Amino acid sequence: MQAFLLALPLLLLAGARDPACGGDLPAAPKPEVKASAPVPVLQHLAIVGASVSAGIGLDPTANPFAGEKSKLQLAQIVDASITGPHEVPHNGADFNFFSSPEAIAKRSAADAKAAKPTALVAIDFLFWMGYGPGGDEKREERVATGLKLLEAFTCPVLVGDLPDFRGAGTNPMYLPKESIPSAEALARINKRIYEWSKDRKNVVIVPMAEMLRKLIADEPFTVAGTTFEKGSKPRLLQADNLHTTLEGTCALWALAVEAWRKTDATMPADALLVDIPALVEKAQQPAAGATSGKVKAKKAKPAAKKEKAGAGAGG
Numbered sequence: 001m002q003a004f005l006l007a008l009p010l011l012l013l014a015g016a017r018d019p020a021c022g023g024d025l026p027a028a029p030k031p032e033v034k035a036s037a038p039v040p041v042l043q044h045l046a047i048v049g050a051s052v053s054a055g056i057g058l059d060p061t062a063n064p065f066a067g068e069k070s071k072l073q074l075a076q077i078v079d080a081s082i083t084g085p086h087e088v089p090h091n092g093a094d095f096n097f098f099s100s101p102e103a104i105a106k107r108s109a110a111d112a113k114a115a116k117p118t119a120l121v122a123i124d125f126l127f128w129m130g131y132g133p134g135g136d137e138k139r140e141e142r143v144a145t146g147l148k149l150l151e152a153f154t155c156p157v158l159v160g161d162l163p164d165f166r167g168a169g170t171n172p173m174y175l176p177k178e179s180i181p182s183a184e185a186l187a188r189i190n191k192r193i194y195e196w197s198k199d200r201k202n203v204v205i206v207p208m209a210e211m212l213r214k215l216i217a218d219e220p221f222t223v224a225g226t227t228f229e230k231g232s233k234p235r236l237l238q239a240d241n242l243h244t245t246l247e248g249t250c251a252l253w254a255l256a257v258e259a260w261r262k263t264d265a266t267m268p269a270d271a272l273l274v275d276i277p278a279l280v281e282k283a284q285q286p287a288a289g290a291t292s293g294k295v296k297a298k299k300a301k302p303a304a305k306k307e308k309a310g311a312g313a314g315g
Helices: 002-017 074-081 095-099 101-114 136-150 183-198 208-216 246-263 276-283
Strands: 045-049 090-093 119-122 157-160 203-206 221-223 226-228
Touching (some): 045 101, 074 090, 074 246, 090 101, 095 101, 101 136, 183 203, 203 246, 221 246, 246 276
Parallel strands (some): 045 119, 157 203
Antiparallel strands (some): 221 226
């Protein structure tokens, strides 16, 4: 009897581990988390644009005036948002766009074209064509040049309209008063952009002007299911009242995706992450998103003068 009692704990322990005795089953293996299936149009995106695309202010370790590139740019956000296998996006964003709008627009468009992208992200590509040096007539001519450059792309082209920064309290170091078009010229430019897009099925207009209008006025608005209430301006716009924060840039990309999906019913619902808080977190992770391919970053040219640094939410 005593021997049985001594052996009882061992028998109970064995029974607890034996399914036949009613014990716990072995732990089931964790289900494998699979990425979404590859989406052809998302295989190799290209980004062209100015300082918002170049991530100005998003990387406190980078000094753009010394030619140092931000480690966190729109390209990283786009990369992080694609859920399936894809190549590293081509990054042609250029902080110095303001210094020579036409020349940089032509060069960056040519480089992007050579990369053979499956889609082109040009959210702030036209900003310094419509803003910047010269009178309104010159600005409208530059926008026409920019639109002509975009016509060379047959893939989907996501291009932003021009926001209105008149009276927005922007830092004049980044956006001098003489660089801002008149209300009439800005209206003509945006009308031209929308009319130009009508007969081009591959063009998606990103309604950045309306989002920035609400943001500057500190009005509530919703982007891709995320609502920003009144008082959200400091979260989305930097202190210069011109450049978006990381969350603001993620919101711009979510706005672009939202507009894109309205024109492409074949885009799988889970192909792009547009939950803005989740995207903010994922974009900051190393090597977020891409699974194959490498693109070498080009060394930025130093800005000519700090007093004439370049643009904001759209530039």
